[in-house]
Amino acid sequence: xxxxxxxxxxxxxxxxxxxxxxxxxxxxxxxxxxxxxxxxxxxxxxxxxxxxxxxxxxxxxxxxxxxxxxxxxxxxxxxxxxxxxxxxxxxxxxxxxxxxxxxxxxxxxxxxxxxxxxxxxxxxxxxxxxxxxxxxxxxxxxxxxxxxxxxxxxxxxxxxxxxxxxxxxxxxxxxxxxxxxxxxxxxxxxxxxxxxxxxxxxxxxxxxxxxxxxxxxxxxxxxxxxxxxxxxxxxxxxxxxxxxxxxxxxxxxxxxxxxxxxxxxxxxxxxxxxxxxxxxxxxxxxxxxxxxxxxxxxxxxxxxxxxxxxxxxxxxxxxxxxxxxxxxxxxxxxxxxxxxxxxxxxxxxxxxxxxxxxxxxxxxxxxxxxxxxxxxxxxxxxxxxxxxxxxxxxxxxxxxxxxxxxxxxxxxxxxxxxxxxxxxxxxxxxxxxxxxxxxxxxxxxxxxxxxxxxxxxxxxxxxxxxxxxxxxxxxxxxxxxxxxxx
Amino acid sequence: xxxxxxxxxxxxxxxxxxxxxxxxxxxxxxxxxxxxxxxxxxxxxxxxxxxxxxxxxxxxxxxxxxxxxxxxxxxxxxxxxxxxxxxxxxxxxxxxxxxxxxxxxxxxxxxxxxxxxxxxxxxxxxxxxxxxxxxxxxxxxxxxxxxxxxxxxxxxxxxxxxxxxxxxxxxxxxxxxxxxxxxxxxxxxxxxxxxxxxxxxxxxxxxxxxxxxxxxxxxxxxxxxxxxxxxxxxxxxxxxxxxxxxxxxxxxxxxxxxxxxxxxxxxxxxxxxxxxxxxxxxxxxxxxxxxxxxxxxxxxxxxxxxxxxxxxxxxxxxxxxxxxxxxxxxxxxxxxxxxxxxxxxxxxxxx
Numbered sequence: 001x002x003x004x005x006x007x008x009x010x011x012x013x014x015x016x017x018x019x020x021x022x023x024x025x026x027x028x029x030x031x032x033x034x035x036x037x038x039x040x041x042x043x044x045x046x047x048x049x050x051x052x053x054x055x056x057x058x059x060x061x062x063x064x065x066x067x068x069x070x071x072x073x074x075x076x077x078x079x080x081x082x083x084x085x086x087x088x089x090x091x092x093x094x095x096x097x098x099x100x101x102x103x104x105x106x107x108x109x110x111x112x113x114x115x116x117x118x119x120x121x122x123x124x125x126x127x128x129x130x131x132x133x134x135x136x137x138x139x140x141x142x143x144x145x146x147x148x149x150x151x152x153x154x155x156x157x158x159x160x161x162x163x164x165x166x167x168x169x170x171x172x173x174x175x176x177x178x179x180x181x182x183x184x185x186x187x188x189x190x191x192x193x194x195x196x197x198x199x200x201x202x203x204x205x206x207x208x209x210x211x212x213x214x215x216x217x218x219x220x221x222x223x224x225x226x227x228x229x230x231x232x233x234x235x236x237x238x239x240x241x242x243x244x245x246x247x248x249x250x251x252x253x254x255x256x257x258x259x260x261x262x263x264x265x266x267x268x269x270x271x272x273x274x275x276x277x278x279x280x281x282x283x284x285x286x287x288x289x290x291x292x293x294x295x296x297x298x299x300x301x302x303x304x305x306x307x308x309x310x311x312x313x314x315x316x317x318x319x320x321x322x323x324x325x326x327x328x329x330x331x332x333x334x335x336x337x338x339x340x341x342x343x344x345x346x347x348x349x350x351x352x353x354x355x356x357x358x359x360x361x362x363x364x365x366x367x368x369x370x371x372x373x374x375x376x377x378x379x380x381x382x383x384x385x386x387x388x389x390x391x392x393x394x395x396x397x398x399x400x401x402x403x404x405x406x407x408x409x410x411x412x413x414x415x416x417x418x419x420x421x422x423x424x425x426x427x428x429x430x431x432x433x434x435x436x437x438x439x440x441x442x443x444x445x446x447x448x449x450x451x452x453x454x455x456x457x458x459x460x461x462x463x464x465x466x467x468x469x470x471x472x473x474x475x476x477x478x479x480x481x482x483x484x485x486x
Numbered sequence: 487x488x489x490x491x492x493x494x495x496x497x498x499x500x501x502x503x504x505x506x507x508x509x510x511x512x513x514x515x516x517x518x519x520x521x522x523x524x525x526x527x528x529x530x531x532x533x534x535x536x537x538x539x540x541x542x543x544x545x546x547x548x549x550x551x552x553x554x555x556x557x558x559x560x561x562x563x564x565x566x567x568x569x570x571x572x573x574x575x576x577x578x579x580x581x582x583x584x585x586x587x588x589x590x591x592x593x594x595x596x597x598x599x600x601x602x603x604x605x606x607x608x609x610x611x612x613x614x615x616x617x618x619x620x621x622x623x624x625x626x627x628x629x630x631x632x633x634x635x636x637x638x639x640x641x642x643x644x645x646x647x648x649x650x651x652x653x654x655x656x657x658x659x660x661x662x663x664x665x666x667x668x669x670x671x672x673x674x675x676x677x678x679x680x681x682x683x684x685x686x687x688x689x690x691x692x693x694x695x696x697x698x699x700x701x702x703x704x705x706x707x708x709x710x711x712x713x714x715x716x717x718x719x720x721x722x723x724x725x726x727x728x729x730x731x732x733x734x735x736x737x738x739x740x741x742x743x744x745x746x747x748x749x750x751x752x753x754x755x756x757x758x759x760x761x762x763x764x765x766x767x768x769x770x771x772x773x774x775x776x777x778x779x780x781x782x783x784x785x786x787x788x789x790x791x792x793x794x795x796x797x798x799x800x801x802x803x804x805x806x807x808x809x810x811x812x813x814x815x816x817x818x819x820x821x822x823x824x825x826x827x828x829x830x831x832x833x834x835x836x837x
Contacts (some may be wrong), residue, residue, distance in 0.1 A: 109516055133518050134820075141827065156517035162821060163828075178517045185821070233612040233816070235826040235833040259519035261620055262820075263613055302708045305664075308612060309834070310783025315747065336669035344712045354710040356717070356747070372712050402828075409827035413818055419518055422817030424616035427518040431817070460521075483830065485817065 060084045060093070060105075061467045067091050075127070077101035081108055083132075083467050086117040086124075087407075089399060095126035095150075102151070107132035111463045112418045114155070117142050118410055120399035125149055134418035135160045136174075139167070141410045143397040147172060156262075156418075157183045158200065161190065163410070166397035170194055178257065179264040180205035180227065184212060186236040189393050192217065201258045202227040202267055203249075206278070208236040213391040217247045223269040225252035225291065228316075230277030231263070232301060232309030239278035240318075243385045244286060249273060251290040253332075266304065268337040271297050272329060276304055280318040282385045287325045288350070293337045295329035295350040296321060298372075303354050319353075319360040322379050326350045326368060346371050408479030411472055415465065422485060428459055435481055442477035449473050519820070522617040531621040538622050539629065541569035547580035549573075551591075558598045561605050561772035562811045568626055571598055575633055578640070589648065592641045596654045597694070599634045603661040606630065608776065608812070614819035624666065631662045649690045653698055656682030660701060680705055680714075696730030696737070699723040703740050720744060733764050735777035742784045754788045762796050771808050775801050779814065782836040798836035 049070035052063045056078030063073045064086055072092040082105065086093065093115065095103030105114045105127055112134040115124055118141050125148040129136040136152035139145045139161040149171040152158040158174035161167050162185040173196040174181030181200035184190050190212040196219075197203030203219035205227040206212050219225040226249060230239040249272040258264035267274065270292030275281055276299050288295040301307045301314035330349040333342050341349055353360070353372035361379035362368060370376075402410065419427040420434070438445040450473060452462040465473060521527075544550050554574035557566040574595045581588045606626050615623070638655055645651035659679040663672040683705070686698040703723030709715030724740035731737065738761040745753040761781050766774045782797030805811055815832055817823060824834045 112518070131516075133516060133521070138821075140821075154516045156519060156820065160821070176516075178520060231613070231822070233824050233834065234822060235824065237833070259517065259523050261522065261615060261617070262519050303710070310780045311786050311834070313746075313787060336673070339670060339673070340710075340713060355712065355715070356710075358749075372710055374711070405830065406828055409825065409830060413821055413823060413827055417818045417821055417823065421611075421614075421616040421619075421819050424619040426616045426819065427521060430616075 054080075064088075064091065064093070065469070075103040077103055079104045079106050081106050081111075083107070083111050083113050083463070084115045085468050085472070086115070086119050086122050087469070087472060089119045090121040091117075091119055092123040092125065093127075094123070095128070097126055102126075102128035104128045104130065105132075106130055107155075109133060109154075110461075113138060113415060114152075116140060116411075116414055117145065118402070118407065118414075120144050121396075122146070123148065127151075128153075130154055135414070136177075138162065138414055139164050140414040141402065141406070143167070143399050146170070152177075152181070158197075159183065160185065161187055162414070163187065165189055166393045167191070168193070168392065172196075174203075175199040177201065178259060179262065181222070183207065184209050186234060187212070189391050189397065191215070191390055191392050197222060197225075199254065201256055201264045203252065205229060206239065206242055207231050208234055208239045209242065209278075210236075210239060211241045211391045212243070213388065214242070214244045215246045215389075219247060220250045220252065221254055222252045223254050223256040223258075224267050224271040224274050225249040226273045227267065228273070228275045228278050228281060230301070230312055230314075232306050232312045237309070237311045238313070240280045241391075242278060242280070243282045243284070243388050243391070244273065245282070245284045245385055245388070247286045249286055249288045249291070253290075253292045263306075268293060268297070268335055270294070270332070270334060270338065273297070275299065275316045275319060276306075277301050277312070277314055277316055279313070279316065281316070282320045282322070282383070282388075283324060284320070284322045284385050285324060287327075288329060289325070289327035291329045292332040292334060293330060293341065294352045295324075295326055296352070297337070298351070298353040298357055298360070300354055300356050302356070315356050315358065317358045317360070319357055320379050320383050321351060321361070321366075321368070322363040322381075322384060323366065324368075326366075330369075341371065344371060404475045405479065405483070407472060408475035408477075408483075411468065412476050412479050412484070415468065416476065416480075419462070428462060429456070431480060431484065435485070438477070438481060440481070442474060442481055445477040445481065446470060446473040449477070519614070527617065528621070531618050532625065534618060535621040535625045539565070539568055539626055541572045544573060544576070547577050550580070551577035554595070554598075559770055561601075561770060562808075564605050564609050564626065567598075567602055567605055568629075571595070571602055571630070571633060574598060575637070578637065583644070589641060589645045589651075592637055592645070593648070593650050593654060596634065596637050596641070596651075596658065599630055599637065600654060600657045600661050602630050603627070603664065607664065608814065611816050611819060612824075613822050616819070627662075627665055631666075634658045634662060649686055649693050652682055653686045653693050656680075656686070657697060657701060660705070676705065691726065692730045695734060696727040699730070700727040700734065700737055700740065703727060703737075707740065707744065717744065717747065721748075733768050735761060735764060735769070735773070735781065738764075739777065739780055739784070742781065742788075746784065746788060751788060754784075755790055755793065758785050758788070758790065758793045758797075762793070762800070766800055766804055771804055772811055775804050775811050776814065778804075779834070779836065783834070786836065794836045801836070 052073045054060050054063045054075045056076050069090040075095045077098045109131050114129040114132045115137045117139045121144040123146045128151045130153040132155045134156050136155040136158045141163045143165040145167040147169045151173045154176040156178050158177040158181040160183045164187040166189045168191050170193045175198050177200040180202040181197040182204045185207045188210045192214045195217045198221040200222045203222040203225045207229045253270045256269050272288040272291040272295045274297045298316050298319050307314045349371045350368045351370040355372045360376045364378040420431050422431045450466040454461045550573040554570050557570035560566045578595050656679040659675040663675040683698050683702045703720045706716045707720035721744040724737050728737035741757045778797045778801040782794040785794035824832050
């Protein structure tokens with residue numbers, strides 16, 4: 001394991017150091033000289049983009065609130081027991097690092113979300129995020145985002161961009177997520193590059209995502225390494241055009257530790273790459289080694305027991321597997337998946353297909369040991385994605401201004417659903433009971449959410465949501481009281 | 487037999503459902519969901535669930551039989567159907583072994599028990615279920631499984647040679663093992679069920695409205711080829727099921743899926759158009775609105791918005807006529823929901 005950790009840092013350290021140095025040593029100097037816990041603008045009164053420095057112990061949210069489009073917020077090393085919400089465009093939030101000292105966001109296993117951004121062109125760079133119960137870093141409805149060089153530990157989803165177009169997730173390390181370490185959901189034109197994922201239920205995941213690239217990542221020691229999925233019941237009903245190349249995917253064999261009530265609990269261990277439903281997938285030039293059950297599993301929603309959305313095509317079609325390096329996969333079968341392979345009197349299987357996919361192919365000269373691929377053809381070498389280096393849009397994506405209603409729905413989805421179910425108890429009381437309690441009283445709901453007090457012994461104390469600001473809280477309250485469930 | 491046996495084609499399909507049944511060995515502390523795995527909390531919600539599923543006591547077996555008959559088809563109300571089955575069990579137990587009505591009533595009760603798994607399954611949220619509802623549904627599932635085991639054991643001495651008994655035994659194995667059992671046990675039960683269904687197919691495929699070809703079709707469609715699955719045979723079995731019962735929308739669903747997979751758009755359209763001719767009034771109302779939503783969704787997938795609109799129209803009529811029916815609209819959990827946050831529309835609706 002020591003060697004693997006070393007590899008991990010080999011990927012990550014350089015970008016982190018570069019990031020820490022960008023903006024110059026002057027900023028680091030300031031970190032040592034200033035003791036203020038307040039955000040301050042620098043240089044004072046300057047026109048155009050500014051740097052706003054948050055001293056150790058200061059409020060990052062205050063700096064975000066102060067920032068204008070184009071500003072960079074520099075957060076000095078130290079521990080910040082906060083949640084941060086970026087609701088404006090073109091903000092760069094950068095954590096400084098001084099050796100082992102990071103800008104640490106610590107949710108203390110009480111707060112739900114570390115950093116949430118709904119502003120377009122947000123950059124989140126260089127934070128150590130730990131102890132959050134829901135999302136470590138999330139973007140929701142943000143286009144042209146960048147999530148760079150962060151270390152995210154724990155949380156349900158480590159890094160979770162959702163409903164985004166044109167984004168970059170690069171140079172991060174994610175570990176301990178009870179679902180996916182990096183979870184790109186319902187997004188388009190996303191690059192996931194040079195990240196390290198270990199100790200998660202799933203290392204990296206594309207869910208209901210179109211046009212995306214996963215390259216040069218190191219994914220090891222998860223239950224499953226990479227998951228390419230289409231999840232039923234969501235607004236985006238398809239997933240396609242994904243390229244998985246040049247990754248190192250090894251020894252993803254840990255026991256699945258997802259909570260039993262989550263769909264991630266159904267993910268089998270011992271799998272390098274699992275494909276469940278998306279189409280037009282290229283898996284090329286990866287090193288896939290030491291995954292106990294199988295190197296690549298191509299399956300469908302029927303097999304997963306999730307074929308309950310008729311609008312979703314449940315099959316994984318157009319899978320192209322070419323020029324990968326395979327070693328020691330499928331040699332230690334376990335669980336139901338292992339039982340299925342054993343039932344076919346096989347082991348050492350590099351590729352397993354459940355056989356319902358169409359238009360899939362293997363490069364003949366690869367000589368891969370495969371099962372269930374009778375209907376697959378030989379890939380044409382011209383299908384190669386060797387020169388494909390980005391799925392992002394050259395000129396960036398459009399940046400629509402969301403209406404208050406859209407913001408209410410997006411933020412409710414990102415923040416509130418982490419603890420509240422509509423008609424039953426999750427971690428907090430049901431939304432139905434909240435609607436009844438605050439009927440025609442959105443102001444009361446806003447006030448409570450901003451500064452909650454414990455009302456009921458049988459529920460944990462709600463973390464204050466004041467960081468969202470009154471406007472957003474009002475949008476959420478209006479959505480809950482006048483739209484949701486009506 | 488009054489209830490429909492199209493229990494397995496939907497969310498609780500006769501797929502392997504193998505991964506969904508895997509139980510994690512441990513939950514890392516930290517997230518909201520892992521908090522809800524806390525033993526003390528689980529005990530508390532399970533105790534609440536036990537209270538919630540209790541049924542009012544009835545005076546005698548005659549009242550119990552009456553209560554069974556009056557609510558057993560109310561599939562929009564899982565509590566009502568659950569109690570109807572409990573009352574049916576009371577009435578069944580009260581019949582002496584020598585009573586010639588015992589086998590017939592036992593088979594009817596068994597049919598209700600098998601169908602109830604589908605009612606429970608459809609009550610789950612699609613992705614994440616809250617703790618209290620999950621506890622209630624899980625308890626209902628286990629109780630239904632225990633009730634089924636009991637009725638089957640009581641019927642076996644007198645009904646082992648009855649083809650409907652063997653068919654319901656197979657259906658029970660398939661349905662009950664969709665949740666809450668070890669995947670290895672599930673696989674074993676599915677193998678046993680498949681053998682039972684093959685026996686029924688050889689002897690009386692039309693039994694219980696063609697349930698055997700329907701279930702066999704679902705199994706063969708879901709299984710991978712290297713474990714005995716056969717999509718072509720499945721398609722033929724769905725066609726057989728439809729020919730036996732032209733009102734069985736579950737058979738139409740299987741057929742549409744089969745032709746979609748084969749990329750046969752004209753056949754897809756033909757089956758959907760035929761399904762639209764089925765008289766909704768001949769079906770259980772809840773089954774109809776569920777099947778119409780599913781078939782309409784398949785029509786969307788096939789690019790036939792016009793047919794989807796027709797299903798939506800028929801479904802809307804039924805919902806307007808019977809507003810107590812479940813619409814299956816689910817709210818979001820854990821950042822996931824059917825509502826499009828940009829438009830506010832439920833993406834699972836047909837319009």
